[in-house]
Amino acid sequence: xxxxxxxxxxxxxxxxxxxxxxxxxxxxxxxxxxELGVTIDQAAITRMESGQREPRLSEAIAIAxxxxxxxxxxxxxxxxxxxxxxxxxxxxKFFAARAAIDEYLKAAQQAxxxxxxxxxxxxxxxxxxxxxxxxxxxxGSEPTHNATAVDWSDLDWxxxxxxxxxxxxxxxxxxx
Numbered sequence: 001x002x003x004x005x006x007x008x009x010x011x012x013x014x015x016x017x018x019x020x021x022x023x024x025x026x027x028x029x030x031x032x033x034x035e036l037g038v039t040i041d042q043a044a045i046t047r048m049e050s051g052q053r054e055p056r057l058s059e060a061i062a063i064a065x066x067x068x069x070x071x072x073x074x075x076x077x078x079x080x081x082x083x084x085x086x087x088x089x090x091x092x093k094f095f096a097a098r099a100a101i102d103e104y105l106k107a108a109q110q111a112x113x114x115x116x117x118x119x120x121x122x123x124x125x126x127x128x129x130x131x132x133x134x135x136x137x138x139x140g141s142e143p144t145h146n147a148t149a150v151d152w153s154d155l156d157w158x159x160x161x162x163x164x165x166x167x168x169x170x171x172x173x174x175x176x
Contacts, residue, residue, distance in 0.1 A: 015067065015069075036062060111131070
């Protein structure tokens with residue numbers, strides 16, 4: 001598969017063309033994908049091909065592998081956005097998030113060392129317990145500390161966990 005420039009075709013139009021080239025109906029494609037462990041019903045295939053529904057990444061990968069086309073060659077059904085471009089933007093945001101977490105962890109380490117210097121006279125003391133207990137009381141107290149509140153109530157933590165893990169592995173690559 002070639003990873004040069006996108007073809008200008010959308011995912012939906014490429015999917016439809018490749019499905020028809022393979023002699024498959026939408027129902028047959030749905031059944032084949034289900035046999036491969038990817039549950040996509042005929043209605044979803046119709047919506048994807050017409051541009052009314054973007055595929056999930058796992059769906060897009062399975063469809064592209066089954067119909068034998070390169071995701072990097074197609075555009076999303078949004079104007080001028082390719083999978084390659086979306087991956088590039090996502091990668092940039094990932095590294096920006098990792099840099100922000102790195103700064104946070106360095107600031108937390110400095111704060112803990114200052115606390116241990118004040119409490120024990122030793123910035124390298126092993127026990128961070130009292131400082132961690134204090135930090136755990138802070139969420140929700142932003143107005144008291146004149147800090148910007150952060151609302152994570154709508155965050156899907158099952159989605160976030162693998163990304164947090166990837167960021168932490170990136171900060172400390174020797175970790176398993």
